[in-house]
Amino acid sequence: MMAGWWFIAALACMALSALFAALVLSLHTLSRVRMASELQDCDNEHTTARVQSILVDVPGHAASLSILRTITRLAGAVCLIYWAAGMRHEDTPGLISIIVGLVVGAVLIWFISTLIPMGIATHAGEHTLIRLAPIVRAAYLLFVPLLPVRKFTDEVVRRLVGAEKNGREINISASDLRAIVEDDEVESRLDETERDMLEAVVEFRSTSVEQIMTPRTEIDALQYTDDLSEVMEFVNEHGHSRIPVYAEDLDHIEGVLYAKDLLRWITTHGKDGSPFILKQVLREPTFVPETKTVRELLAQLLAAQVHIAIILDEYGGNSGLVTMEDIVEEIFGEIQDEYEDPEDSSGNVELDLDANAALIDARTEIDDANDELESIGIELPESDDYDTVAGFINTTLGRIPETGEQIQLGAMRVEILEAEPTRVMRVRVVRAESEPDAIDAQNSPK
Incomplete structure (x- = not known):
């Protein structure tokens, strides 16, 4: 009979432990933005005051609750040991009873006091x-005398690992920033450009260089030559200040030619009859994997004081390049210089609202295209198999289409306006009623 009561007491201790664990995890994963949103719906001034007091010292409240969590877990383990002893009709727990109690306790702690609190903190922490809040504050006030021990331990660990002493900080996660940007009140005060910039900053940490690079097929690169006139003609024709130079193909980059270095050589050596050797004016190329984040690449480029990086795929081949301008454009939007054709920019979407149609540069990413196409009721399918409009078309057809072909996809028709043997250049998307999910390539080669 007593064994049953010991087991009930153990479950009660584990339930309390789960409660305290959920509160500790909620404090560790606290979002101040979501908390502020929750408090807006709270009419109880006392509750609001308690929560604000908690926010003043979040680590202290978490440490206080951790003490209660530990006490209840230990109490639950002791109860389980006596439960096991009762099941074996022992007056004093023996070795087997202790082992059984600890094993059962470990399982219950893992399930009741770990998994369940994690779910609560993740989905309903704030x-x-x-x-x-009253329980959190009560625990804090109860164990205030012990909090200096936590601060002392924290300081000792900080000095042992050599970390710098930081002032008081408020950590805001990417999800918090996104919530701020999407808040109706904040959104009404921002124009479209400001919203786009803030959203770009939020995504900056996770964006890979592969997502913003100029693909290999669009790189303007110079094949190695010591013919000065040929080099100057290439520079004048393309108007780039930094040009990759390759040997046999783009997988063998010899270096990067800076136009200012070429000009400096011409002004210093061009008039004295010195032979031109391109390799002497090339700079070492910077190679980075396509999985590197834009944030990491920016730090690397700034540290090395270079403005261009060659992107390598997993096999060591050249998959594209990224410039400092590409990184800046990721935040501030398209920057057009005097050498760029306004009508030939990647990511261009021209809407024709009257015809429910749009002209799209096939290099445009699906997300960006859908943002524009939403106004005419069109949404291109998204998939992990492709990133751009051209990728969507190639994947849908299973081949690279020719100019003039059309793809009928449900209530949407995609017309290929311009294509090369190796890629799609420009398309027209039209909203046209059709049988749902119907795919038909018209005017395709026989």
């Missing part, structure tokens, strides 16, 4: 803290 709401739980608001509802149970």
Whole structure:
């Protein structure tokens, strides 16, 4: 009979442990933005005051609750040991009873006091803290005398690992920033350009260089030559200040030619009859993997004081290049210089609202295209198999289409306006009623 009561007491201790664990995890993963949003719906001034007091010292409240979590877990383990002893009709727990109690306790702690609290903290952390704010504050006030021990331990660990002492900081995650940008009140105060910039900053940390690079097929690169006139003609024709130079093919980059270095050589050596050797004016290329984030690449380029990087795929081949301008454009949007044709920019979408149609540069990413096409009721399918409009078309057909072909996809028709043997250049998308999910390539080669 007593064994049953010991087991019930153990479950009660584990339940309390789960409660304290959920509160600790909620404090560790606290989003101040979501908390502020939750408090807006709270009419109880006392609750609001308690929550604000918690936010003043989040680590201290978490440490106090951790003490209660530890106590209840230990109490639950002791109860389980006596439960096991009762099941074996022992007055004093023996070795086997202790082992059984600890094993059962470990399983219950893992399930009741770990998995369940993690789910609560993930899906309802801020709401739980608001509802149970009195318990959080009571635990804090109860263990205030022990908090200096936590601060002392934290300081010792900081010095042992050699970390710098930081002032008081407020950490805001990417999800918090995104929530701020999407907030109706904030959004109404921002114009479209400001919103786009803030959203770009939020995504900056996770964006890979592969997503913003100029692909290999569009790189303007110079094949190695010591013919000065040929080099000057290439520079004048393309108007780039930095040009990759390759040997046999783009997988063998010899270096990067800076137009200012070429000009400096011409002014210093061009008049004295010195032979021109291109390799002498080339700079070492910077190679980075396509999985590197834009944030990491920016730090690397700034540290090395270079403005261009060659992107390598997993096999060591050249998959594209990224310039400092590409990184800046990722935040501030398209920057057009005097050498660029306004009508030939990647990511261009021209809407024809009257015809429910749009002209799209096939290099445009699906997400960007859908943002524009939303106004005419069209949405291109998204998939992990492709990133751009051209990728969508090639994947849908299973081949590279020719100019003049059409793809009928449900209530949408895609017309190929311009294509080369190796890629699609420009398309026209029209909203046209058709049988759902119907795919038909018209005017395709026989």
